[in-house]
Amino acid sequence: MFALDLLVVLLAAFVGRVLSKRLGQPAILGEIAMGMVIGSLASFDVILVGSSETLNDLGNAGALILLFSAGLVTSLDELKRLGKPSLASAFGGVVLPFVLGYIASIWFGYSNTVALLVGTGLVATSVGVNAEILSELRVLRSWLGTLIMATAIADDVIGILIVSFMISFATSGVMPISETLIVLALTVAFFVLSLWLGVRLVKNLSRRVRLGRYDLLLAGIIFAVAVGIVADAIGLAMMIGGFVAGLMLGQSDFSPRLIQESTLVGESFFVPIFFVTTGMGFRFHAIVDASAFAAVIVVVAILGKMIGCGLGIRLSGFSRAESAVVGIAMVPRAGIELVLIKLGLDAGIFGDHVVSSLLLMVIVTTMLTPPLLNFALRRLDILPRDVQIGRDSNEEID
Amino acid sequence: MFALDLLVVLLAAFVGRVLSKRLGQPAILGEIAMGMVIGSLASFDVILVGSSETLNDLGNAGALILLFSAGLVTSLDELKRLGKPSLASAFGGVVLPFVLGYIASIWFGYSNTVALLVGTGLVATSVGVNAEILSELRVLRSWLGTLIMATAIADDVIGILIVSFMISFATSGVMPISETLIVLALTVAFFVLSLWLGVRLVKNLSRRVRLGRYDLLLAGIIFAVAVGIVADAIGLAMMIGGFVAGLMLGQSDFSPRLIQESTLVGESFFVPIFFVTTGMGFRFHAIVDASAFAAVIVVVAILGKMIGCGLGIRLSGFSRAESAVVGIAMVPRAGIELVLIKLGLDAGIFGDHVVSSLLLMVIVTTMLTPPLLNFALRRLDILPRDVQIGRDSNEEID
Numbered sequence: 001m002f003a004l005d006l007l008v009v010l011l012a013a014f015v016g017r018v019l020s021k022r023l024g025q026p027a028i029l030g031e032i033a034m035g036m037v038i039g040s041l042a043s044f045d046v047i048l049v050g051s052s053e054t055l056n057d058l059g060n061a062g063a064l065i066l067l068f069s070a071g072l073v074t075s076l077d078e079l080k081r082l083g084k085p086s087l088a089s090a091f092g093g094v095v096l097p098f099v100l101g102y103i104a105s106i107w108f109g110y111s112n113t114v115a116l117l118v119g120t121g122l123v124a125t126s127v128g129v130n131a132e133i134l135s136e137l138r139v140l141r142s143w144l145g146t147l148i149m150a151t152a153i154a155d156d157v158i159g160i161l162i163v164s165f166m167i168s169f170a171t172s173g174v175m176p177i178s179e180t181l182i183v184l185a186l187t188v189a190f191f192v193l194s195l196w197l198g199v200r201l202v203k204n205l206s207r208r209v210r211l212g213r214y215d216l217l218l219a220g221i222i223f224a225v226a227v228g229i230v231a232d233a234i235g236l237a238m239m240i241g242g243f244v245a246g247l248m249l250g251q252s253d254f255s256p257r258l259i260q261e262s263t264l265v266g267e268s269f270f271v272p273i274f275f276v277t278t279g280m281g282f283r284f285h286a287i288v289d290a291s292a293f294a295a296v297i298v299v300v301a302i303l304g305k306m307i308g309c310g311l312g313i314r315l316s317g318f319s320r321a322e323s324a325v326v327g328i329a330m331v332p333r334a335g336i337e338l339v340l341i342k343l344g345l346d347a348g349i350f351g352d353h354v355v356s357s358l359l360l361m362v363i364v365t366t367m368l369t370p371p372l373l374n375f376a377l378r379r380l381d382i383l384p385r386d387v388q389i390g391r392d393s394n395e396e397i398d
Numbered sequence: 399m400f401a402l403d404l405l406v407v408l409l410a411a412f413v414g415r416v417l418s419k420r421l422g423q424p425a426i427l428g429e430i431a432m433g434m435v436i437g438s439l440a441s442f443d444v445i446l447v448g449s450s451e452t453l454n455d456l457g458n459a460g461a462l463i464l465l466f467s468a469g470l471v472t473s474l475d476e477l478k479r480l481g482k483p484s485l486a487s488a489f490g491g492v493v494l495p496f497v498l499g500y501i502a503s504i505w506f507g508y509s510n511t512v513a514l515l516v517g518t519g520l521v522a523t524s525v526g527v528n529a530e531i532l533s534e535l536r537v538l539r540s541w542l543g544t545l546i547m548a549t550a551i552a553d554d555v556i557g558i559l560i561v562s563f564m565i566s567f568a569t570s571g572v573m574p575i576s577e578t579l580i581v582l583a584l585t586v587a588f589f590v591l592s593l594w595l596g597v598r599l600v601k602n603l604s605r606r607v608r609l610g611r612y613d614l615l616l617a618g619i620i621f622a623v624a625v626g627i628v629a630d631a632i633g634l635a636m637m638i639g640g641f642v643a644g645l646m647l648g649q650s651d652f653s654p655r656l657i658q659e660s661t662l663v664g665e666s667f668f669v670p671i672f673f674v675t676t677g678m679g680f681r682f683h684a685i686v687d688a689s690a691f692a693a694v695i696v697v698v699a700i701l702g703k704m705i706g707c708g709l710g711i712r713l714s715g716f717s718r719a720e721s722a723v724v725g726i727a728m729v730p731r732a733g734i735e736l737v738l739i740k741l742g743l744d745a746g747i748f749g750d751h752v753v754s755s756l757l758l759m760v761i762v763t764t765m766l767t768p769p770l771l772n773f774a775l776r777r778l779d780i781l782p783r784d785v786q787i788g789r790d791s792n793e794e795i796d
Contacts, residue, residue, distance in 0.1 A: 002455040003458075003626060003627050003630070007623045007624055007627065010616065010619060011620055017613060021610075053451060054456075057400040057452045058452075060400070060401075061404070213662075214665040215666075218408065218411065218415075218666045221408060221666070222405065222408045222409055225401055225405045226405055232401070238401065261662060261666065264612065264615070264659060264663070265662070265666065267612040268612045268613075268619070268663065269615070269619060272616065
C-alpha cells in the first residue's frame with residue numbers, strides 16, 4: 001500500500017531533519033541516515049516498504065526538482081566566467097581517482113579489467129548531494145556555489161563519457177571510439193543549444209506570456225521534465241537536464257516566483273524522498289563487511305577527488321581554502337556507480353568483494369561530505385554570518 | 399518510462415487548463431477532458447502511458463492534498479452550525495437516486511439484485527470534483543462552500559455504509575447488519591475524536607512548536623497521509639481523512655502558512671494529475687455505446703441528486719437558489735462507483751450493458767458539474783464580483 005510506504009519515508013525524513021538540526025548538521029545527513037535505517041530494517045523484514053517503484057520515481061523527481069532549483073539560482077554569466085577553472089578541476093577530479101583506483105586494484109591482485117572498472121567507479125561525483133548542501137548553507141547563489149556546480153556538471157559529463165566507454169570496452173573488448181565521439185558531439189550540441197538559443201527563447205517568451213500562479217510552476221516542472229528526458233536520451237543524467245532547464249528559466253522574468261515555488265515543492269516533499277530512498281539503497285552490513293581493500297578504495301576515492309579537484313582549482317589561481325572547499329564538495333559518489341556495480345555483477349566481472357567495497361565507498365563518501373563541507377565552509381569563514389543550519393534558513397526562501 | 403508518462407499527463411493538464419480558461423470554464427473541466435483524450439488514444443495504442451501505478455498513486459495523493467487544503471480553509475464552527483441541514487441534504491441525495499435507480503432498472507426488466515446495485519451506484523457523490531470547483535470559484539471559504547463540503551462528507555459516509563452493505567448483501571445474500579453497525583460506530587468515533595480531541599491537541603501543539611518553513615508543509619503532508627490511512631482502515635475514503643486532517647490543522651496557528659503552501663503544492667502538481675488520471679479512466683466508446691437505459695440512468699442520477707439534496711436544504715429553511723446550488727454541487731459521481739462496477743463485473747452480477755451505462759453516468763455527471771455549477775453560482779449572484787475563472791484567481795493564494 002503506497003500511502004503507508006509514503007508515510008514511513010516522509011516520517012523518516014522528518015525525524016532525520018530534526019535530529020540533524022539538533023546536531024548542527026545539514027538536514028540531508030539525517031535524511032540519508034534514516035533511509036539507511038529503514039533500508040536495513042526492511043532487509044530484515046522488520047518494516048515492509050513495498051511500493052518501491054513509486055517511491056523510486058518520486059525520488060528521481062526529487063533529484064530533478066533539486067537540480068532545477070539549483071539551476072534557477074545560478075547565474076549564467078558567472079557560470080561562463082568560471083567555465084575554465086571548473087573544467088580543469090573536473091578533469092583533475094576524474095583522472096586522479098581513476099588512476100589511484102586502478103593502481104590500488106592491481107596492487108591487491110585484481111585483473112586489468114576489474115582494475116579499469118574499479119577506477120571508473122571512483123570517477124563520477126553525485127551532483128545531488130552537493131546541490132542540497134550548498135542550498136542549505138546558503139552558498140548556492142555565491143560565486144563559490146556556481147564554481148562547485150559547474151565543476152559537478154563538468155565532472156558528470158566527463159564521468160559519464162568514461163563510464164559508458166569503459167563499460168562498453170569491458171563487456172565487448174572493443175574500444176567504442178565512434179560511439180563516444182557521437183555522445184560527446186550530442187552533449188556539446190545540447191549545452192550550446194540550451195545555453196545560447198534556449199536562454200534567449202525563454203527570456204523572450206517570459207516577456208510576452210503571463211502565467212497564472214499555479215500554471216507557472218506547473219509549466220516549469222513540465223519544462224524540467226522535458227529537458228531531463230532529452231539529457232537522458234543523450235546519455236547524461238536526467239537531473240543534469242533539470243539543471244539546464246533551471247538555468248534557462250533562471251535568466252528569464254519567470255525566475256523570482258519560480259525559485260520560491262520550486263524550492264518549496266522540492267524541499268517539502270520530493271527532495272527528502274530522494275535522500276531517504278538513496279539511504280534505503282545502503283545496508284549496514286556493507287559497513288560490517290569492510291576489508292583492507294575496501295578501506296583503501298574508500299581512502300583513494302576521498303583523497304583522489306579532493307586532491308584532483310582541489311589541484312585543478314588551485315592551478316587556476318584560486319586560494320588554498322577555496323580549492324579545499326571545492327575538493328570536499330566533489331567527494332560524494334552515488335548515481336552512476338550503482339549502475340556500474342550492477343553491470344559489473346551481471347557481466348560476471350565483479351566478485352562480491354569488489355561490489356561491497358564499491359558500495360562502502362558510496363556510503364562513506366555520501367555520509368561524510370555533509371559534515372565535512374559544513375565544517376570547512378564555517379572554518380574558512382566563507383559562510384554568511386547569520387546562517388543557521390537546517391533548511392528553513394535557506395536563502396532561496398527569504 | 400515514468401518521466402515520459404509524467405510529461406504527457408502534466409502537458410495534458412496544462413493544455414486542458416489553458417483551453418478551459420479560454421472558454422470561461424473551471425480548469426478542472428479541461429483537465430478531465432484532456433485525460434479522457436489521452437485515455438482514449440492510449441486504448442488505441444496511439445499514446446503509451448505505461449507506468450500507470452505511479453501515476454495512480456500520484457493522483458490519489460492529489461485527491462488527498464486537495465481535500466486537505468479544503469479542510470484547512472473550512473471553519474469548524476460553521477461546519478457544526480450547518481451539520482443538521484447538510485445531513486438532511488445528504489440523506490435526501492442518497493435516498494432519491496437509490497430509489498429512482500432501482501425503479502428504472504426494474505422497469506427495464508433487470509433482476510432485483512441488479513436493480514439494488516444500480517441504485518447503490520447512484521448514491522455517492524465524488525467529493526473531489528466539487529472541492530476543486532468551489533476552490534476555483536472562491537466559494538470554498540464561504541458558508542455556502544462549507545455547507546456543500548459538509549453535505550459531501552455526510553453523503554460520503556452514508557454512501558459508503560450503503561455501498562458496503564449492498565455489496566456484501568449482493569455477493570453473500572446475508573444482511574451484514576453487525577458489520578455495518580461496527581463501521582458506523584468506528585466512523586462516529588473517528589469524527590468525534592478528531593474534531594473534539596484532535597482539534598484541541600493540534601491547537602495546543604501549534605502554540606508551543608515552531609516548525610521551519612519546509613518542515614511545516616512536510617509535517618502537514620505526513621499528518622494528512624496518517625489520518626487518511628486511519629480513514630481508509632475504517633472503510634471511509636482516504637481523502638475524507640485528508641479533509642479531517644485539514645480541519646484539525648485549520649483551527650490551529652499553523653493554518654495561514656499551511657493553506658498557502660499546500661494549495662500551491664496541490665494545484666501545481668498533484669491535483670492536475672488526479673483529474674487527468676480520472677479522465678484517463680473514461681473512454682469515448684462509453685459515450686458511443688449509449689442506449690435508452692443508459693440515458694435514463696444518467697437523467698435519474700442527475701435529477702435524483704439535485705432534487706434529493708436540494709429538497710433537504712430547502713426544508714431546512716434555505717432559499718430556493720441556495721438549495722439549487724447545493725443540489726448541483728452534489729451531482730458528480732466517481733470514486734466508489736468504479737469499485738462497485740468492478741465488483742459487480744467480477745461477481746458476474748452486471749452485464750456489459752449495465753456497466754457501460756454506469757460508466758456513462760460517471761462521465762456525464764463529472765463533466766457536467768463544472769460548467770453547471772459555474773453557471774448557477776454566477777446566475778444566482780453568489781460569486782464575489784472580481785472572480786476570474788481559472789486557478790490563479792483562487793482565494794487561498796491572494
